[in-house]
Amino acid sequence: MTQMVGKQSLQFEHAPHILGHASIVGKKEGEGPLGHLFDVVGEDALFGEKTWEAAESYLQKQAGEMAIGKAGLESWQIRYIFSGDLLAQGVATSFGLVDLNIPLFGLYGACSTIGEALSLGAMTVAADYADYVISMASSHFGSAEKEFRFPLQYAGQRPLSACWTVTGCGAFVLGKDGGKVRITGITTGKIVDYGIKDSLNMGACMAPAACDTIYQNFMDFNRQPSDYDRIFTGDLGNVGKTILLDLLKEKGFDISSQHSDCGIEIYDAERQDTHNGGSGCGCAAVTLSAYIMRQLEKKAWKRVMLVPTGALLSKVSYNEGNTVPGIAQAVVLESC
Amino acid sequence: MTQMVGKQSLQFEHAPHILGHASIVGKKEGEGPLGHLFDVVGEDALFGEKTWEAAESYLQKQAGEMAIGKAGLESWQIRYIFSGDLLAQGVATSFGLVDLNIPLFGLYGACSTIGEALSLGAMTVAADYADYVISMASSHFGSAEKEFRFPLQYAGQRPLSACWTVTGCGAFVLGKDGGKVRITGITTGKIVDYGIKDSLNMGACMAPAACDTIYQNFMDFNRQPSDYDRIFTGDLGNVGKTILLDLLKEKGFDISSQHSDCGIEIYDAERQDTHNGGSGCGCAAVTLSAYIMRQLEKKAWKRVMLVPTGALLSKVSYNEGNTVPGIAQAVVLESC
Missing domain, CATH: 3.40.47.40 (Stage V sporulation protein AD)
Structure with missing residues (x-):
C-alpha cells in the first residue's frame, strides 16, 4: 500500500x-x-x-x-x-x-x-x-x-x-509511538519565483510559495481549509499574509478563519518595533515547540498544517540583481 | 524486517x-x-x-x-x-x-x-x-x-x-528497477573534528571523517576491504589519502589495494598544476557518473564504496579562527 x-x-x-x-x-x-x-x-x-x-x-x-x-x-x-x-x-x-x-x-x-x-x-x-x-x-x-x-x-x-x-x-x-502529537502527512514544496527582488520584503517573496504548497496539500489530500483547525505559515508576516490570503482566494480557497503566521504570533509588532514580524529558520521551529505543540497536546486543536516558508537568496544573488524565489514545506500535525 | x-x-x-x-x-x-x-x-x-x-x-x-x-x-x-x-x-x-x-x-x-x-x-x-x-x-x-x-x-x-x-x-x-547499478546500502557520517584549522589543506581536515565512515561501514556490514573492488573517497587528494590510509591501518584495516580518490583521478596533477587534486561537490558527482558508473555498468567492478568527503567551514568560521571539521557519507554501489 x-x-x-x-x-x-x-x-x-x-x-x-x-x-x-x-x-x-x-x-x-x-x-x-x-x-x-x-x-x-x-x-x-x-x-x-x-x-x-x-x-x-x-x-x-x-x-x-x-x-x-x-x-x-x-x-x-x-x-x-x-x-x-x-x-x-x-x-x-x-x-x-x-x-x-x-x-x-x-x-x-x-x-x-x-x-x-x-x-x-x-x-x-x-x-x-x-x-x-x-x-x-x-x-x-x-x-x-x-x-x-x-x-x-x-x-x-x-x-x-x-x-x-x-x-x-x-x-x-x-x-514510532508514545507521543501526544503525530506527523500524519507532508507536502513537499517546489521553488516558486514570482520575480520579486526586494530582500527587505520577504513576506511578498515567500507568499506565492506558501500558496502553492497549501493549495497542493488541499488537492493531494482532498481537503478543505475547514479540515484544519489552524494553518500556520512560517514567517510571511503581515505583508505576506495579505498576499497569501488573496492568492488562495483566487484559487477558490478562503483560509482566513484558519490562518496564522508564526512570524506574526512571536512578537508584538507595535510594542516590539518588529515591523512585518519574525523570520528565520528558528521562527517556525520555536513557535511550533512552544505554542502549536501545546495546543495539539492538550487537544485544543486536532489537526494543524504547519507551512514554514523560505526565501531563497544570498547576499551574492541579491547583489547580482537576482530575484528572491520562495519555497514552502508543509507538515500535517495531529493530536493523538 | x-x-x-x-x-x-x-x-x-x-x-x-x-x-x-x-x-x-x-x-x-x-x-x-x-x-x-x-x-x-x-x-x-x-x-x-x-x-x-x-x-x-x-x-x-x-x-x-x-x-x-x-x-x-x-x-x-x-x-x-x-x-x-x-x-x-x-x-x-x-x-x-x-x-x-x-x-x-x-x-x-x-x-x-x-x-x-x-x-x-x-x-x-x-x-x-x-x-x-x-x-x-x-x-x-x-x-x-x-x-x-x-x-x-x-x-x-x-x-x-x-x-x-x-x-x-x-x-x-x-x-525501483531497470538500471545496471543499484545502491545496496549507505553509511551516514558524523561530524568529525580533529582540530585542524588550515582551509588550504582540506584533505587533512576531511581524512579523519572518511576514516570514521569507512571503518563504520566495515563494522556495520561486517565486511573487509577486499569485499569491495574499489573504495573511492571524494576529494582527499594526495595529502588526505596518505592520512586516511594511515588512520585506517591504526584501526586494523589496510585499504591501499582498494582505495582511489575522485580528486586524484580527475586531474593530472603534474601536467594540470592542480596540486593536491580536485575538490568541490561536483568532484565526486562527475567522477561517479563518468568513470565509476561505467566500470560498474560493464561489470569491471562488482561492488564499490563511494565516500564523498566534506569540509565544514565558511569564510566566517575560518576568519573567526574555528577548526575545519569533516563529514563523509558512504554509498555502496553494486552492478546488477
Missing part, C-alpha cells in the same frame, strides 16, 4: 510521533506574546559565546540536548539528525552539533528548514530506517544581519516590510 | 537502481584523464552566463535534464530532487532547478553532498515514497574561489596542499 498521495504529498500509514521537543530563544522573543512558553530564554544575545555564530551553535546544542532529554532518551539512541540554519555553509549546525556525535543530514531550506527537517525525519522513522531521529533548525538575529544585511553597528533604518530574524532554535525528537 | 544494520548504516532490501545519470564539466576537467568520459565539456567557464553563480546554476539545470532524459523520463515524472552546492544559501541549486518544477529537498553537506543526496534519494525510493527521484550536486571553480578564498584576479599563490575546485555537476535518477 503506497503512501504517495497526489502529486507532492505523502500520507504516513504509521504516523511518526513527536516524543520530545524543546525551544530556546533570545531576550526579545522572551519579551514577546509567547515568552512564557519557551523552555529557555537567554538574557545575553551571545549566550556566553564570543561570536554570533558561536551563539547560534550554542542554541542548536542546547535545544537538541533538551529535546532528547524530554523524550527520555540519550543522544546515542538517536540515529540521525536533520538540521540546518541560515548561515553560509550551515556553520551554526556544523559547530553546534559536533558534540552530539550523531550521523547528520545537513539541510538548507532557508526559513522553511524545520518543515524540511520534520518531513525527512518523519519519512525516515515511518520507513523503519530509525527508531529515533531529531529534526531541528535555528537562526540568530545577530548572525543573520551579519550574513545578509548590514553590520548592527551601522544601525540601518528598516522598512516596514522588513522582518526581524528570530534568535532561537527548536528541536523535535521523532519516534 | 528492518533495514538498519549496525550503528550508522542501512541495507536496502529492495535496492534502488540508478536509471540514468549525466555529467557536465568545465574545460580543465575536460582536459584531464577522464575528459573523454564526460557527457558535456564546456569551452567557456561562464557557460554563456554573466556570473560564476549563474554558470553553476546552468550546470545543475543541464545535468538534471540530461540525467532525466537518459533515464527515458520527463521531469514531471520525478517526484523529488535532492540537491546542493557549496555556495552560501545554496543559490546554485535554487536558481538552477527552479525551471524543473520538481519538489525540492535542499541539502548542505559541503563536498560530501552527492553522498548525502544519493543516500536520501535511495531511502526515499526504497520506502516507496517515490517512483523516481533525482540526486545531484555541483561546484564551480570560479564561484567557489569567490565564496571561500580570493578574487581570481588577485592570483594568490596556492600551497601544494590546496585543492582545485571542480567545475561540474553530476546528476543521478533513481528508481
